Amino acid sequence: MAHGVSTTPVVSVLMVSHDAEGSVRRAVESVQNQSLRDLELIVVDAGSEDATVRQVEAMAERDLRIDLVRADRCGRQAALDVALERARGSYVLVMDADGWLAAGALAGLVDLAETRSLELVVGGIGLSLASGAGRVSETELSGDETVFLTQHDFRAAAWRLFDSGQLLPASAKLFDRERIGRLGLAFQAGSPTDHPFVLEYLADVERVGVLEGVSYRVGRRVAERPRATSVVESYRRLESERENLLALYRHWGLEGDAASMEMLQSRYMERLVACIEGVCGKGSPLPAAEQRRIVSHMIGTDHAQLAASLGHPRGPAARSMTVPIRSRNTPLVCAQARLLSLFGGDHAVWVMPDAYV
Incomplete structure (x- = not known):
């Protein structure tokens, strides 16, 4: 019926x-x-x-x-x-x-x-x-x-x-x-x-x-091996999300709120490390020189440095990368991302679950 x-x-x-x-x-x-x-x-x-x-x-x-x-x-x-x-x-x-x-x-x-x-x-x-x-x-x-x-x-x-x-x-x-x-x-x-x-x-x-x-x-x-286009797109989404969330908090008049800003910086760090792992990790389609070029840009921005200085990410992968990112040590960041990819399982998925919904 x-x-x-x-x-x-x-x-x-x-x-x-x-x-x-x-x-x-x-x-x-x-x-x-x-x-x-x-x-x-x-x-x-x-x-x-x-x-x-x-x-x-x-x-x-x-x-x-x-x-x-x-x-x-x-x-x-x-x-x-x-x-x-x-x-x-x-x-x-x-x-x-x-x-x-x-x-x-x-x-x-x-x-x-x-x-x-x-x-x-x-x-x-x-x-x-x-x-x-x-x-x-x-x-x-x-x-x-x-x-x-x-x-x-x-x-x-x-x-x-x-x-x-x-x-x-x-x-x-x-x-x-x-x-x-x-x-x-x-x-x-x-x-x-x-x-x-x-x-x-x-x-x-x-x-x-x-x-x-x-x-x-x-x-x-979730795709096991990232394509070059998906790696670039993930980073673009991260940058867009950062701008949009900051704009929202400015609209709310809370850009000076300590808890809110710590969340934004920590969130950015978690996702930035996931993007870096996509560039350098297991199955990356990019040659090593291109990996270093991309990562150098990612960690060299003012807002990446701010996140590395002020953020308190919960995930051990992001925490372990904070000092190398803050020091702008591109070779070390790339090497550590490869190790995380080899031995860290699928942790990149779980520091950013709402990206998959």
Whole structure:
């Protein structure tokens, strides 16, 4: 029996699919099986060449709450903007075709939003990454239930949520659709991540809640051997993230807040070391002279030196690299990055888990 569809659903779930035949059924079924029934799922397929579209079509025929949009091959952000334009729900939630929602996720998020009149509710994320020779590691980006009823309280505590990796991804968050429209927000076609959308939404948000536990899980495979293009792109993303986070904290008037600035510098150091390992580590496609040239640039910037001086990274890899980076010792930095890559396992993934959501 087909499910009916509301003209004004409570939640619009936005999903982008591309060649996801191995996971999309589980993703869609996790939405269909939500205890909150008044929802719509908008799936924008970005030019799949496998059975993804056929699978979603078959489910949409039996459930009118599923809206499948076939798009030409396009980027994730452009596809999310297509989905956002079609959304009719009071709230918007983003998920991926390789993720799945806990059965009570939407009900829990909506209940907290409505009982406390919140503009944003942050859910927990369970992340499972497969890398190397079949190795699978898991981590959770989650916290205790918390409600910030004033803008000041949220901004003062936001560094903890950034530090845990829970705040920056668009996934597992309940956004107020009316507020998105009022601010004129979009996912910005051409952007490599959802992060700019989230940061714009956070800029002047006032009432924010964090739902306890994990609402959303995602399973993803990490490339074992980085391509030269992916190494360069990772560094570009790091630099863009640094600028965007600094701009946010300047907007908040917190560029002098010690805890917030320490988080930013520590976060930068963790990710910088991961980028350096991508340049110099096992499987690097770059010749040694090019590795040294790139690393010399990375560690020679004023903001890299500031991070090496002021940051207190938690990961042992980043801590061990702080002194060589601060001394601008490029050969030592490269040598140490090779050792970390050979003997450090997949630590680079776990110092920056929100980069994979």
